[in-house]
Amino acid sequence: DPRSRNMAGSSSSSSSFATSSQSRAPSNSQPYISPLDSTWTPTSGASGASGISALSSQSSAHQASQLAPLDLGPPGYEATITLYENTSREKTVYLGPWEIIGSHNRRVVWQCTYRNERLEHFVTVPMDDIYPHTLHARHRPYTDAADMERFLTFRVPHRIRYTGEDGAVTFDGVMQVKYEFTSVDSSVRFQGDVRGKTLLDYYDVDVVWSDINSRTDRFGSVRGMGLVQRLKLWRDSYSNLHSITVFANRASRQYHEYELHWFEAEPKSKDDRARQIRLAVRGRRGSTSDLGRRFSFNRIRPRQRSVPGHGGSSGAPAANTGLEIKYLGLQFSHRDDYRRFLEAWAYAHNSDSEFQGIPFPQHRIELESPQILAMPAELDGGLQPVIEPDSGDDEEDDT
DSSP: OHHHHHHHHHHHHHHHHHHHHHHOOOSSSSOOOOSSOTTOOGGGHHHHHHHHHHHHHHHHHHHHHHSOOOOOOOTTOOEEEEESTTSTTOEEEEEOOEEEEOSSSEEEEEEOSSSSOEEEEEEOSOGGGOOOBOOOGGGSTTSOGGGGGGEEEOSSOEEEEEEOTTSOEEEEEEEOOEEEESSHHHHHHHHHHHHTEEEEEEEEEEEEEESSSOSBOTTSOBOOSEEEEEEEEEEETTTOOEEEEEEOTTTTSEEEEEEGGGBOSSOSEEETTTTEEEEEBTTGGGOOOOGGGOOOHHHHSOEEEEOTTSSOOTTOOGGGGTOOOSEEEEEESSHHHHHHHHHHHHHHHHHHHHHTTOOOOSSOOOOOOHHHHTOHHHHHHOOOOOOOOOSSSSOOOOO
């Protein structure tokens, strides 16, 4: 317990101080005045030692009474969530292992500290339409960039139901869900489980733009479609296809998701010094005759989901907004992010071209053929022997 260590540290410091004071007098001839007792001097002997011990005990007890109890949480918890935030009933819930239940009306079930205590996070939208949101490292300049993944939010309110240790439901309502994970790895795994995809990497970008939403406005100010955002690279758990997501905070205030095979493998342009690349959309204006590389404009348009309160229509396709981009521009905040993205882009794009989106589930189970199960007698009998003729005129059956 930190309070015990604090009290123990105070006591041990006082004891050593008293012992050293009794063992020898100060080198100068001036009488030493104790900071705890103005009447105490090194020549006061045992009575002085008992006096300082008593005062030290009183001081430690007074400090302990002023310290608020430290709520360190149970060992091994994965994340925390705050219920009734900014109210007198505010409560921090410590969350342990989680489990995704259901396919359509899905929910995340968190195991909490006590046996009957649990928290349920209801996710009613399809997996492709849910976007866990994390911030650019600039929002916390003195924190490691990767550490920003620990602070996870959902821009659309979700339903949360909390059951206490006594088995009674004490919270059931819609709220802005905000998790604080204990590690980046836990947050990455959780985001992947919620989306049904694997989060491969994340990159801080200064600006994201296209031919529809230009990088600068007519006054020369940087705008684009997204400014100071976190770009994420995903791999679908079913098809193994890769995609990138980014929040367009300067345009539609929606999440945009682009699949990598919608773009040409080689970037349209690169500027290593400015950390900028342009990704050209594949198949525009009949640029290729390969049927395997042709995609309709409906597939080229990114999936978008609006955020309530910003005037967007939930689930409206990009065609309704007239978004038909010819290229996607990215300017990275850090040189390391720029280099990592180029390497990941080349590898992922090559992988998507090789498999061409053929479903290949990672956690698959191979079942026995029903034809084999229907004929158990033949399996018990084994293989029939091969009848070979003798060298003579008559044939003899070996069976």
